[in-house]
Amino acid sequence: MASPIFRTAPGMDRLGSAIALLALAGLSLTPLATFRPTRIASGVDHLLLSALPMGGVAALILALMLFCAVFTARSRAGWRLAAALVLLVVLVLVMGQSASFLTPEGNRYARIAPGAGFWIGCFAGLLGAGDALVRLSPGPALRVGALIAAFALFGALLHFGVWDGLSLMKEYANRAGSFWSEAGQHLALAGASVVAAAVIGIPLGIACARIEKLGSVTLPVLNIIQTVPSIALFGLLMGPLGYLAAHVALAKDLGIRGIGTAPAMVALFLYSLLPIVANAAVGMRQVPPEAVMAARGMGMTSAQRLMQVELPLALPVILAGLRIVTVQNIGMVTIAALIGGGGFGVFVFQGLGQTATDLVLLGALPTVALAFAAAILFDAGIELMKGRKS
Amino acid sequence: MTVTLLRLAVVLVLAAFLVDPHLFQPLFEPLTQNGAPAIYDRTPFWQLAMAHLGIVLLAAVLATIVAVGMAIFVTRPAGREFLPFSRSLANIGQTVPPVAVLALAVPSVGFGLKPTLIALFLYGLLPIFENALAGLSEVPAPVVEAARGMGMNARQRLFGVELPLALPVILEGVRISTIVNVGTATLGSTVAAKGLGEVIVAGLLSSNDAFILQGGIVVALMAILIYDALGAVVRNAARRSGLARTGDKI
Numbered sequence: 245m246a247s248p249i250f251r252t253a254p255g256m257d258r259l260g261s262a263i264a265l266l267a268l269a270g271l272s273l274t275p276l277a278t279f280r281p282t283r284i285a286s287g288v289d290h291l292l293l294s295a296l297p298m299g300g301v302a303a304l305i306l307a308l309m310l311f312c313a314v315f316t317a318r319s320r321a322g323w324r325l326a327a328a329l330v331l332l333v334v335l336v337l338v339m340g341q342s343a344s345f346l347t348p349e350g351n352r353y354a355r356i357a358p359g360a361g362f363w364i365g366c367f368a369g370l371l372g373a374g375d376a377l378v379r380l381s382p383g384p385a386l387r388v389g390a391l392i393a394a395f396a397l398f399g400a401l402l403h404f405g406v407w408d409g410l411s412l413m414k415e416y417a418n419r420a421g422s423f424w425s426e427a428g429q430h431l432a433l434a435g436a437s438v439v440a441a442a443v444i445g446i447p448l449g450i451a452c453a454r455i456e457k458l459g460s461v462t463l464p465v466l467n468i469i470q471t472v473p474s475i476a477l478f479g480l481l482m483g484p485l486g487y488l489a490a491h492v493a494l495a496k497d498l499g500i501r502g503i504g505t506a507p508a509m510v511a512l513f514l515y516s517l518l519p520i521v522a523n524a525a526v527g528m529r530q531v532p533p534e535a536v537m538a539a540r541g542m543g544m545t546s547a548q549r550l551m552q553v554e555l556p557l558a559l560p561v562i563l564a565g566l567r568i569v570t571v572q573n574i575g576m577v578t579i580a581a582l583i584g585g586g587g588f589g590v591f592v593f594q595g596l597g598q599t600a601t602d603l604v605l606l607g608a609l610p611t612v613a614l615a616f617a618a619a620i621l622f623d624a625g626i627e628l629m630k631g632r633k634s
Numbered sequence: 635m636t637v638t639l640l641r642l643a644v645v646l647v648l649a650a651f652l653v654d655p656h657l658f659q660p661l662f663e664p665l666t667q668n669g670a671p672a673i674y675d676r677t678p679f680w681q682l683a684m685a686h687l688g689i690v691l692l693a694a695v696l697a698t699i700v701a702v703g704m705a706i707f708v709t710r711p712a713g714r715e716f717l718p719f720s721r722s723l724a725n726i727g728q729t730v731p732p733v734a735v736l737a738l739a740v741p742s743v744g745f746g747l748k749p750t751l752i753a754l755f756l757y758g759l760l761p762i763f764e765n766a767l768a769g770l771s772e773v774p775a776p777v778v779e780a781a782r783g784m785g786m787n788a789r790q791r792l793f794g795v796e797l798p799l800a801l802p803v804i805l806e807g808v809r810i811s812t813i814v815n816v817g818t819a820t821l822g823s824t825v826a827a828k829g830l831g832e833v834i835v836a837g838l839l840s841s842n843d844a845f846i847l848q849g850g851i852v853v854a855l856m857a858i859l860i861y862d863a864l865g866a867v868v869r870n871a872a873r874r875s876g877l878a879r880t881g882d883k884i
Contacts, residue, residue, distance in 0.1 A: 259716050360742070374726070378718050471813065471857035473820040476834045476850025482843070575731020579821070582838055592737045596825060601741035608734040615729045 270364025449524020523565025765807025
């Protein structure tokens with residue numbers, strides 16, 4: 245029996261109502277924007293009404309009303325998606341408008357940053373879009389398409405300078421060059437460590453599945469490596485690699501140094517091994533013996549069986565391991581900045597050091613977006629594999 | 635037997651290090667350069683370890699209460715509407731890196747304990763929620779039906795039948811969450827929270843490998859011991875709930 249608090253009028257959607265309430269409360273009770281006279285001075289908060297010109301206020305309130313109306317009713321998923329997207333786009337647009345509205349004429353030092361209201365509104369909008377997508381349950385191709393469309397839309401908004409007045413984009417403008425090189429470094433570190441771990445880890449996992457003894461030794465060792473805190477593992481590798489660089493000419497020629505990319509790569513690689521090896525082993529053990537028997541009966545050699553029967557059947561589980569590792573490494577590269585490994589973490593830790601929130605955001609938001617995109621791409625890939633199998 | 639002895643040895647070494655780290659000075663001395671101190675002594679190790687464990691424990695308790703509460707809610711008739719959504723939300727939430735949570739929490743709550751607690755809480759929430767959901771939805775329907783037939787009301791069924799049966803899986807979630815957070819809590823030191831990360835960060839800043847190594851080893855040993863101890867708790871719960879036959883899985 246539902247308790248009385250949760251009993252609602254017929255035709256009302258309780259999940260949607262909760263999301264609508266969150267958007268409403270966030271945008272009406274918490275500041276939409278914060279004004280700072282200088283980059284790191286303390287800010288003055290502006291609620292919705294004082295943060296925007298009349299047109300912006302009207303647009304945002306209309307979008308919010310549409311959002312609340314659609315989400316409190318038991319409306320169709322397509323309508324929900326549309327209303328959520330309208331709210332998100334309007335929020336992004338008025339935020340840019342707020343920057344020019346709040347900045348005094350000709351003032352180059354003032355900074356306008358999105359406030360809690362903006363973030364809560366965006367969060368509610370994303371929850372709404374997520375809810376609609378769960379109901380629509382689009383296929384993998386459509387989800388990847390939606391991801392690309394979302395990135396393209398956001399990229400276009402930034403390209404056309406909608407947010408140029410905002411503090412976040414001013415931090416970006418100051419560092420446009422290093423932003424893209426750090427982005428490249430971030431992707432290179434995460435990608436290369438995953439590829440290296442896959443090249444070593446998948447064969448090792450297959451071997452662990454076949455040779456009981458190897459598995460019982462390898463997996464506990466990899467488990468222990470995972471318990472070493474990332475920040476310590478990064479640091480610990482600086483010592484030996486620095487020694488190597490100082491005493492082995494070849495290592496130095498290869499560009500191996502105690503700080504920077506080398507220890508970051510090795511640490512990320514070590515962390516990646518456990519999920520990859522464990523999933524490869526589990527995936528191989530899950531292959532039905534009948535399938536292997538049938539392949540043997542057809543006269544396939546052991547190499548043919550592995551490549552044509554066992555690996556394809558184990559692939560979804562192996563990919564699931566790669567997904568865990570990719571998402572984990574994209575996040576963990578951030579920490580590599582502490583030992584000079586570069587990546588978006590550079591902005592995060594600089595921002596923390598200067599208590600400059602926008603600089604932290606400049607590093608953290610792309611990291612989250614990358615991890616999120618990687619998760620969607622892998623999930624779509626895994627689903628495609630599974631679909632093909634059955 | 636050998637495992638028990640090994641466990642005992644690890645506990646003793648860790649305890650000895652926490653009480654008097656200078657006993658281990660000769661081991662760490664070769665790692666230092668230019669006469670830098672070999673043992674971190676700005677704050678006693680046992681205090682840092684207590685602070686570290688305290689924050690992990692607090693986050694684990696809060697995360698368990700909230701996550702299990704949410705899982706119970708979405709598996710009741712009143713909350714079933716929220717189930718598919720909460721499941722995908724939990725899935726997506728897992729992709730947000732802990733450093734990002736930590737860094738993004740700082741502007742709103744300031745430096746120190748609070749952002750660390752928020753990051754650990756949010757990061758610990760998801761494994762527990764996922765496992766609690768799995769545990770509660772895997773309770774065999776005939777068992778719940780039988781309980782209903784015996785005249786148990788919804789509350790009695792939940793506390794007398796469903797939760798006890800789901801307990802091993804829920805505890806496994808708590809175990810995963812806690813172990814991840816013992817490591818993640820070291821990151822708290824980058825935002826000035828007290829904990830063992832302080833030793834590692836001090837080592838990074840002064841390029842003193844001895845500090846990095848001792849901080850890392852203490853955290854890793856604590857993580858392994860906690861993992862081990864919670865594993866025993868999970869096995870015990872599995873045995874008591876009669877699910878020991880799935881003990882190899884969990």
